[in-house]
Amino acid sequence: MTITDVARHAKVSRQTVSNVINAPELVREGTRRRVLESIEALGYRASQAARQMRTGRSRLIATRIEPAEDGINGTIHDRFLHGLTESAAGFGYRVLLYTAHDDQSEIAAVDDLLAAYEPDAFVLTGTHHGDVRTAWLAERRLPFVTFGRPWSMPEGPSHPWVDVDGAAGTAAATRHLLDTGHRRIGFIGWPTGSGVGDDRRAGWARTLAAAGVDPAGLDRTTDDGVATGEKAAGDLLDADRPATALLCASDSLALGASHAALSRGGGWRADGGGGTPIAVIGFDDTSVARATGLTSVSQPLSEAAACCVALLARILDGDEASAGEDGSATTRVLLQPSLVRRQSA
Amino acid sequence: MTITDVARHAKVSRQTVSNVINAPELVREGTRRRVLESIEALGYRASQAARQMRTGRSRLIATRIEPAEDGINGTIHDRFLHGLTESAAGFGYRVLLYTAHDDQSEIAAVDDLLAAYEPDAFVLTGTHHGDVRTAWLAERRLPFVTFGRPWSMPEGPSHPWVDVDGAAGTAAATRHLLDTGHRRIGFIGWPTGSGVGDDRRAGWARTLAAAGVDPAGLDRTTDDGVATGEKAAGDLLDADRPATALLCASDSLALGASHAALSRGGGWRADGGGGTPIAVIGFDDTSVARATGLTSVSQPLSEAAACCVALLARILDGDEASAGEDGSATTRVLLQPSLVRRQSA
DNA sequence: TTGAAAGCGCTAACAT
DNA sequence: ATGTTAGCGCTTTCAA
Numbered sequence: 001m002t003i004t005d006v007a008r009h010a011k012v013s014r015q016t017v018s019n020v021i022n023a024p025e026l027v028r029e030g031t032r033r034r035v036l037e038s039i040e041a042l043g044y045r046a047s048q049a050a051r052q053m054r055t056g057r058s059r060l061i062a063t064r065i066e067p068a069e070d071g072i073n074g075t076i077h078d079r080f081l082h083g084l085t086e087s088a089a090g091f092g093y094r095v096l097l098y099t100a101h102d103d104q105s106e107i108a109a110v111d112d113l114l115a116a117y118e119p120d121a122f123v124l125t126g127t128h129h130g131d132v133r134t135a136w137l138a139e140r141r142l143p144f145v146t147f148g149r150p151w152s153m154p155e156g157p158s159h160p161w162v163d164v165d166g167a168a169g170t171a172a173a174t175r176h177l178l179d180t181g182h183r184r185i186g187f188i189g190w191p192t193g194s195g196v197g198d199d200r201r202a203g204w205a206r207t208l209a210a211a212g213v214d215p216a217g218l219d220r221t222t223d224d225g226v227a228t229g230e231k232a233a234g235d236l237l238d239a240d241r242p243a244t245a246l247l248c249a250s251d252s253l254a255l256g257a258s259h260a261a262l263s264r265g266g267g268w269r270a271d272g273g274g275g276t277p278i279a280v281i282g283f284d285d286t287s288v289a290r291a292t293g294l295t296s297v298s299q300p301l302s303e304a305a306a307c308c309v310a311l312l313a314r315i316l317d318g319d320e321a322s323a324g325e326d327g328s329a330t331t332r333v334l335l336q337p338s339l340v341r342r343q344s345a
Numbered sequence: 346m347t348i349t350d351v352a353r354h355a356k357v358s359r360q361t362v363s364n365v366i367n368a369p370e371l372v373r374e375g376t377r378r379r380v381l382e383s384i385e386a387l388g389y390r391a392s393q394a395a396r397q398m399r400t401g402r403s404r405l406i407a408t409r410i411e412p413a414e415d416g417i418n419g420t421i422h423d424r425f426l427h428g429l430t431e432s433a434a435g436f437g438y439r440v441l442l443y444t445a446h447d448d449q450s451e452i453a454a455v456d457d458l459l460a461a462y463e464p465d466a467f468v469l470t471g472t473h474h475g476d477v478r479t480a481w482l483a484e485r486r487l488p489f490v491t492f493g494r495p496w497s498m499p500e501g502p503s504h505p506w507v508d509v510d511g512a513a514g515t516a517a518a519t520r521h522l523l524d525t526g527h528r529r530i531g532f533i534g535w536p537t538g539s540g541v542g543d544d545r546r547a548g549w550a551r552t553l554a555a556a557g558v559d560p561a562g563l564d565r566t567t568d569d570g571v572a573t574g575e576k577a578a579g580d581l582l583d584a585d586r587p588a589t590a591l592l593c594a595s596d597s598l599a600l601g602a603s604h605a606a607l608s609r610g611g612g613w614r615a616d617g618g619g620g621t622p623i624a625v626i627g628f629d630d631t632s633v634a635r636a637t638g639l640t641s642v643s644q645p646l647s648e649a650a651a652c653c654v655a656l657l658a659r660i661l662d663g664d665e666a667s668a669g670e671d672g673s674a675t676t677r678v679l680l681q682p683s684l685v686r687r688q689s690a
Numbered sequence: 691t692t693g694a695a696a697g698c699g700c701t702a703a704c705a706t
Numbered sequence: 707a708t709g710t711t712a713g714c715g716c717t718t719t720c721a722a
Contacts, residue, residue, distance in 0.1 A: 001460075002699055013709045018701055028707060045460035049397040050699035053714045058394065065427050075632065078423040082410050085442045094462065095442040097430045115346070115390035117439060226636045255636055287420065288633050291571045291600055347715055358693045363717060373691060395715035398698045693722075698715105705710070 001044055010038035021046060052118065061088050061312060062096045062119035064106060066126070075286050076301060077125065080147060083305030084123060091313040093120070103132050110137070121312045127151060127161070128195055134159055143315050145308045149334075151195035160315065160331035162307040166196060166283075167203030169297035169337035170247060173281045174207035176339055177245045182279060186218045186236040186243035188229055188253050200249045200283060218243060222253070229256025237264055237278065245279035245345065251289045251296055254282030258294065258344060279345035293343035300335050307333045346389055355383035366391065397463070406433050406657060407441045407464035409451060411471070420631050421646060422470065425492060428650030429468060436658045438465070448477050455482070466657045472496060472506070473540055479504055488660050490653045494679075496540035505660065505676035507652040511541060511628075512548030514642035514682035515592060518626045519552035521684055522590045527624060531563045531581040531588035533574055533598050545594045545628060563588060567598070574601025582609055582623065590624035590690065596634045596641055599627030603639065603689060624690035638688035645680050652678045 007014045012035060019026045020035040027035070038044075052058045063084060066077050085095045096119055100106035106124075110133075113119055120143065124133055127148035137144045138159055146161045170187075177185045187204045190197035201219070208215050217239060220232040229252060236243040237260060246261070248254035261278040282289050285298035311331060352359045357380060364371045365380040372380070383389075397403045408429060411422050430440045441464055445451035455478075458464055465488065469478055472493035482489045483504055491506045515532075522530050532549045535542035546564070553560045562584060565577040574597060581588040582605060591606070593599035606623040627634050630643035656676060 003701095004699080014699090015701080015710075016708060019708085022701070026707070031707080043460070045457070047398075047463070047699055048461045049394045049403070049463070050714090051701075052394040053392075053398060053699080053716090054701045056714080065423075065430050067424075067427050075420050075423065078410075078420065079412075081442070082412050082444065085410050086444045089444065094458075097426070097440040097442065099427065099431045099434065112390070113439075115388070116393045118392070118394070252636060287631075288636060291597060291633060348717095349715080359715090360693060360717080361691085364692085367717075371691070376691080392715055395698090396717075398700090398715080399717045401698085691722105694720085696717105696719085698717095700714090702713100703711085706708080 001042060003044070003046065006035065006038050006042055006044050009042060010035045056118070057316075058118045058120055059093050060096045060117060060119040061093050061121050061123060061309070062098060062110070062113050062117075063123040064100055064109070064125065065097045067099075067101075076284050076299065079301040080125065080305050083302035084309060086302075087306040087309035091309055091317075093309070093313070106133055107136050114142070120316050121145070123147060123308050123312070129193060143312060145311045147304055147308055149195070158332070160311045162304050162311065162333040162335070164299040164304060164335045164337050166199040166297075166337070167206070169283065169299075169339070170200045170203030170249075171207045172203075172337075172339045173247050173295075173297055173345075174204045176341075177247065177279055177281070177345065178207070178211050178213075180245075180279065180345070181276070182245040183213055184218065184241060184243045185213070185245045185247060186220065186233075187215075187247050187249075188220045188222065188232045188236070188257060189249035190224060191221050197249055204247055217241065224250050224252050226252050226256040226259070229253030230260045231256070233257035233260035233280075234264075237261065243278075244276065245281075247281045249283055251282035251284050251286045251294065254280050254294055254296065254344075255288055255292065258292070281339075281345045285340050289340070289342070295342045295345040296340055297337050298340045299337050304333075304335055307335070346387060348389070348391065351380065351383050351387055351389045354387060355380045401463070402661075403463045403465055404438050405441045405462060405464040406438050406466050406468060406654070407443060407455070407458050407462075408468040409445055409454070409470065410442045412444075412446075421629050421644065424646040425470065425650050428647035429654065431647070432651040432654035436654055436662075438654070438658070451478055452481050459487070465661050466490070468492060468653050468657070474538060488657060490656045492649055492653055494540070503677070505656045507649050507656065507678045507680070509644040509649060509680045509682050511544040511642075511682070512551070514628065514644075514684070515545045515548030515594075516552045517548075517682075517684050518592050518640075518642055518690075519549050521686075522592065522624055522626070522690065523552070523556050523558075525590075525624065525690070526621070527590040528558055529563065529586060529588045530558070530590045530592060531565065531578075532560075532592050532594075533565045533567065533577045533581070533602060534594035535569060536566050542594055549592055562586065569595055569597055571597050571601040571604070574598030575605045576601070578602035578605035578625075579609075582606065588623075589621065590626075592626045594628055596627035596629050596631045596639065599625050599639055599641065599689075600633055600637065603637070626684075626690045630685050634685070634687070640687045640690040641685055642682050643685045644682050649678075649680055652680070 003014050003017050006017045017035055020032050024032055088095050098109045098113055100109045122144040124146040127146045129152040149161055149163045150158055189201045222228040222232045233246050246257045248257055258280045282294050282296040285296040289296035348359050348362050351362045362380055365377050369377055433440050443454045443458055445454045467489040469491040472491045474497040494506055494508045495503055534546045567573040567577045578591050591602045593602055603625045627639050627641040630641040634641035
C-alpha cells in the first residue's frame with residue numbers, strides 16, 4: 001500500500017497525492033476530494049520511514065522512563081508520560097522511550113537515539129542544579145523542552161521549559177493550615193540544594209513570615225522516605241513547643257508524618273482522642289495520598305505534558321506567526337498546583 | 346554522517362561497510378577491523394529510517410501506556426514499562442508508546458501505528474476474558490506477546506505470552522499464614538470472571554483445602570479499592586467466627602483491610618493491645634506496601650518484561666536453532682511471584 | 691572478498 | 707494545477 005497505489009486508484013500522479021497530503025491548497029477541489037476518497041478507500045497512510053528519509057523529520061519525541069525509583073513519588077512520572085503520549089498523538093507525534101541512570105548515561109542514550117532514530121525532539125524531566133543535559137542539547141541545537149525549571153542557569157539564554165510552581169503549592173497549603181487555626185506549622189523537607197525542595201520550603205517560609213509566625217524550630221530537613229518522615233515528624237511533635245500541623249515536601253514524608261501523629265494519639269485517623277487532630281499535608285497527590293485520605297498538593301501533570309508538547313510543536317512545526325519578538329516570550333510555562341483536601345487537614 | 350563517509354574514511358566501498366555491519370563473516374579480518382575503526386572514529390550509526398526502507402524492519406516495539414487508573418496498582422505497569430525499555434534496548438529495539446481506553450480504541454491505535462511507523466511487534470498488557478485484541482493481531486499475523494495469559498482461548502492455537510502465577514503467590518501467602526498459626530484466613534478478592542482475580546482466589550482456596558481448613562464464611566468479593574477493602578475486612582472481622590488474617594487480591598484492598606484491623610485494635614500497627622495482631626497480606630508489592638510495611642506478593646516485573654522481549658526477539662530475529670518441534674514449546678512463560686514479608690504478617 | 695547497480699516510498703524542485 | 711525527475715541512506719542482488 002503505497003502512494004502509487006493511491007495515485008493509480010484516483011487516476012492522478014503520485015505527486016498529486018503527495019500534494020493533497022502535504023500541500024492541499026495546491027490541488028483543485030475536485031481532484032483533492034477524489035484523492036482523499038481513494039486514500040480513505042484504500043486505508044492508506046504514508047510510511048513514516050520514507051517520509052523521514054525525504055524530510056529528515058521522524059515525528060518522534062523521545063523521553064526517558066525512570067525506574068520508578070522511590071516508589072511513592074515515582075508514580076507521577078507515569079502520569080506525566082501518559083499525558084505526553086496523548087498530547088503528542090494530537091500533534092501527530094509519537095513518544096519513544098529510553099532509559100538512563102544518570103545525566104551522563106542519559107546523554108549517551110540521547111546520542112545513540114539521535115544517530116539511529118533521529119527523534120525530532122526530547123523531553124527532559126527532573127532538572128536539577130548543575131544539569132549537564134540541557135547544555136549538551138543546547139550546544140547541538142537540538143529541540144527540547146524540560147519539565148522542570150533550569151535551576152542553575154548562569155544567566156545566558158534559557159531553553160523552553162514547563163514547570164509547576166511548587167512554592168505556590170506549599171504556600172496555599174500553609175495558608176489553608178493558618179486558616180484552620182494552626183500556628184505551629186512544621187515543614188519537613190529535603191536537604192538544601194535540590195531546587196524543587198528549596199522551592200517547596202520557600203513557599204511555606206514566606207507564607208509563615210507574611211502571617212507573622214516565627215518559624216523557629218519548625219523546619220526539619222531529611223532525605224525522602226517514610227521512615228525519615230516519621231522520625232522528623234516525631235521530632236517536631238515531641239518538641240517543647242510541638243507543631244500542630246505538618247507540611248511535607250512529599251507524600252512519602254507525609255505518610256511517615258501521619259504515622260508519627262497517629263502513634264502519638266493525635267493523628268487524624270485517631271477518631272476522637274480529644275483536642276484538634278494533628279494536620280498533615282503531603283505533596284504530589286500520589287496514589288498513597290488518595291488511598292489514605294491524605295491532603296496533598298496536586299500537580300497538573302496532564303496539563304504540564306500538554307504544554308511540553310505544545311511548546312515543541314511550535315518549535316518543530318515552526319509556527320512563525322506565534323513567535324514573540326525575541327522568540328522566547330512564551331517558551332516558559334509555570335503552572336499552578338492545587339490543594340486536594342482530604343481527611344488529614 | 347552516512348555509510349558513504351565511513352567507506353571513504355576506511356577506503357572501501359559503501360557495500361563493504363554495510364557487510365561489516367550486517368554480515369561480518371563475509372569481510373576479511375583486516376578490512377573489517379579497519380572499517381570498524383572508521384565507524385568508531387566517525388561515531389557512525391546506521392540510519393534506522395533508511396534501513397527500514399530497505400529491510401522493512403523498524404526495530405520498534407509498540408506498547409500501550411495506561412492511564413495509571415486506580416492509582417495504587419497502576420504503578421506496576423510503570424515498572425513493567427521500564428523493564429521493557431531496558432530489555433528491548435539490549436536487543437537493539439526501542440519502545441514506542443500509544444494510548445487507548447479500551448480494546449477497540451487500542452486496535453485502532455495499533456492499526457494507525459502499523460501503517461505509519463510499522464513497529465515490528467506489540468506487547469499487550471492486561472489480557473482479559475473476551476479479549477478481542479489478540480485475535481485481531483493474530484489474524485493479521487502480526488508478531489506480539491501478551492503480558493498476561495489468554496484467559497479465554499477457545500482451544501485453538503495460542504499466542505506467546507508471559508505471566509506471573511498469581512495462584513502460586515496467594516498459595517504461598519496462605520501457607521505462610523498457616524505456618525504462623527492462623528486458621529481463620531479470610532480472602533478479599535474481586536468479583537468472579539476477571540481471570541487474574543479468580544486465579545488469585547484459587548491459590549488461597551486450594552491451600553486452605555489442602556490444610557483441611559473450612560473456607561466457609563471466609564471469602565469476600567468486592568470491587569477494588571481502599572474503602573471497599575476496609576468494608577469487606579470489617580465484615581470478616583466482625584463475623585461470629587472472625588478472621589484472624591486477611592489475604593487480599595490487591596494492595597488497595599489490603600490497605601483498606603489494615604485500616605479495618607487497626608480501627609478494631611487488632612492491626613499490626615497497634616503496638617501491643619494484647620493477643621496476636623490481625624495479619625494482612627496484599628498483592629503486587631506496590632509502593633504503598635513498601636511504604637506502610639504491608640506484606641505483599643511481589644511480581645517479578647523486570648523479569649516478565651525481559652521475557653516478553655526475549656520471546657519477541659526470538660520471533661523477529663528468527664533464531665531457528667532454538668525453535669521447538671512445533672515452534673511453540675517455549676513461547677509461554679509462567680513466572681513465580683515471591684512473598685515480601687514485612688511487619689503486617 | 692570486494693564493488694556496482696538497483697530500488698525501498700516518499701517529497702522538493704522543476705517542467706509542463 | 708498536475709506530472710516528471712531526482713535522491714534521501716541503506717541493503718539485496720549480482721558481477722568482478
